[in-house]
Amino acid sequence: xxxxxxxxxxxxxxxxxxxxxxxxxxxxxxxxxxxxxxxxxxxxxxxxxxxxxxxxxxxxxxxxxxxxxxxxxxxxxxxxxxxxxxxxxxxxxxxxxxxxxxxxxxxxxxxxxxxxxxxxxxxxxxxxxxxxxxxxxxxxxxxxxxxxxxxxxxxxxxxxxxxxxxxxxxxxxxxxxxxxxxxxxxxxxxxxxxxxxxxxxxxxxxxxxxxxxxxxxxxxxxxxxxxxxxxxxxxxxxxxxxxxxxxxxxxxxxxxxxxxxxxxxxxxxxxxxxxxxxxxxxxxxxxxxxxxxxxxxxxxxxxxxxxxxxxxxxxxxxxxx
Numbered sequence: 001x002x003x004x005x006x007x008x009x010x011x012x013x014x015x016x017x018x019x020x021x022x023x024x025x026x027x028x029x030x031x032x033x034x035x036x037x038x039x040x041x042x043x044x045x046x047x048x049x050x051x052x053x054x055x056x057x058x059x060x061x062x063x064x065x066x067x068x069x070x071x072x073x074x075x076x077x078x079x080x081x082x083x084x085x086x087x088x089x090x091x092x093x094x095x096x097x098x099x100x101x102x103x104x105x106x107x108x109x110x111x112x113x114x115x116x117x118x119x120x121x122x123x124x125x126x127x128x129x130x131x132x133x134x135x136x137x138x139x140x141x142x143x144x145x146x147x148x149x150x151x152x153x154x155x156x157x158x159x160x161x162x163x164x165x166x167x168x169x170x171x172x173x174x175x176x177x178x179x180x181x182x183x184x185x186x187x188x189x190x191x192x193x194x195x196x197x198x199x200x201x202x203x204x205x206x207x208x209x210x211x212x213x214x215x216x217x218x219x220x221x222x223x224x225x226x227x228x229x230x231x232x233x234x235x236x237x238x239x240x241x242x243x244x245x246x247x248x249x250x251x252x253x254x255x256x257x258x259x260x261x262x263x264x265x266x267x268x269x270x271x272x273x274x275x276x277x278x279x280x281x282x283x284x285x286x287x288x289x290x291x292x293x294x295x296x297x298x299x300x301x302x303x304x305x306x307x308x309x310x311x312x313x314x315x316x317x318x319x320x321x
Contacts, residue, residue: 040177043085045094045102046073047294048156049117051303052169053093056187060180061173064089066102070296072269073099086111091176093169097123098153113176120168121161123151126222126232154291158223159199159307163192198307202228205311210319213259215252215284217266217275220291230318231259235278249278256282263317265289268296287313 039062044050046067053063066082067073078086078101086092086102087109094102095117106114155161170188174181212230214221219234233255235244244252255261261284266275268290279286290306314320 040090040173041088042173043089043092043111045092045099046076047298048162048292048303049093049095049115052162052166052191053091055191056166056170056184057173058183058187060177060183067099067294069294069298070269071294073293076101078102078105083109089113091115091172093117093172095153095155097151113172115165115169115172117155117165117168118151118153120164121155123153123155124222124226126152126219126226152219152222154220154293155223156292156303157221157307158227159195159202160227161223162303163195166191166195194304198304201308202311205315205320206230206318208321209315210321211260211262212318213255213261214289214314214317215256215261215264215278216289217264217270220267220293221289230314233261235264235274243274244278249281252278253282256284260319261317262319263287263313265313265317267291269294285317287317289313 039060040057042053042057042061042063044053044063044065046065047069050063050065053061057063064085066078066086067076076099083105086105089111091113092106092111093115094106096103096106097118155165166188170184174184177184206228213233214225214230215233215235217234218236219232221232224230225232233252235248235252263285264275264279264282265287266272266289268288272286275286278284289310292303292306295301295303295306
């Protein structure tokens, strides 16, 4: 299947850019010992991977994010300069199956060191059947449209899975730059401890709720729901802006009524129009549940602050006591 936002012309343009750069950048050398002042040159595919690189790498890395702040990562079209950056990087950190243009660049440019987040936390299918009566978002058509890799890519929304990826990033940076291995290990341990504390906050905050069902614009929160014993009811599969079928709307309405759902969640980087329409039709409220694919103001918010905002919004929607 094609990516939910990646058109065929864009895909062809990305392929052409990669092919051109294979010739022009093949003589590129690592920047770790030269142009970046001895820092490792790390390329991250989108915000959750960039956050790990910065937190663990600290002062020893220079991080470039292929996806600009506030940009929906599925919309990414790599430039020739970005493809060259992937090839020249000392380390590339990405999540295979989320951004086909990045997957293709990694596969064709062969960077020296790569961290694929899915190797540390294998993907699980959280699929959606728009025509059936199932209301838990876990049966029917597979969400394979991100790339050829099967499975829901949103692993970072489960802090324990994100911690596993963090350990993988720390180990790779230590291998590439053994002189600072102790620093990378210390930073990894600190971050993993912070993620464990966040996990406990979610467990405590969602322990006593009136309903375990929440409605989202698309099925991005399957790992979060699974980990905390909640029930995600998604309007759509991978595309939060697609028009749901009448049968899907009927199923959502039944789920809301049967489970006491109060809120339709929409995303920070996506228009709330669909969520507002569905909520109005069902007589429900709307609120933001951020999938953290990108952060609009990274100088003011980060992974932890946005996740805590999500927790607060979930507690309110689910009637936590």
